[in-house]
Amino acid sequence: HTSGLVANQNGREVRAAFRAAQPGKAWHLPVSAEMTDAFIASRDLASPPGKTYNYNNSAYYLLGRIVAKLRSEATPIAAYQKHLLDPLGIKRVRRARSLVNDQQPNEARYTTANSAGRDIPLRPSQMSDGEPLVPAGYGSGQLEISDGAGGLTAAMTDVARLIAMLIDTKDNA
Secondary structure (H helix, E strand, O other): OOOOOOOOOOHHHHHHHHHHHOOOOOOOOOOOHHHHHHHHHHOOOOOOOOOOOOOOHHHHHHHHHHHHHHOOOOOHHHHHHHHHHHHHOOOOEEEOOOOHHHOOOOOOOOOOOOOOOOOOOEEEOOOOOOOOEEEOOOOOOOHHHOHHHOOEEEOHHHHHHHHHHHHOOOOOO
16 A cells, blocks of 8 residues: 555546557457556555555455466466465455346345445446447446455455464464
């Protein structure tokens, strides 16, 4: 949280930056992880590294990408699975899906109350060029490339197993 990176990015910002840099080329949503990497790298720092605390999904996103690269895996979840989850017997952690139609049948459904505490708020989609309004959590972000920044879903028993390992690495199976 003290990386100095601008805290967040979204697919619309990434696409807009690529459109501005190469106006003759058609850029579409959803954006790729490689486009997101380049976008984050192109931005000025928000603060000097190590100086200011700021919750930072961009830093978590890049951390996941670095883990994949260092482990010679195509995606962060592949690196997590092979080098962390499999040795712990954890089998039910996977990439979350942005669109409800793409989610696994047993995936938990999101509930996000708006400030009035009633309905799930609507946001522009980051999953299609038309950017239709979608319920928050269902295409308003791009979970498929966000393994390091909250783009995972898991069975509660597997989350508990991971937490137990983190609490005491000597007292677990």
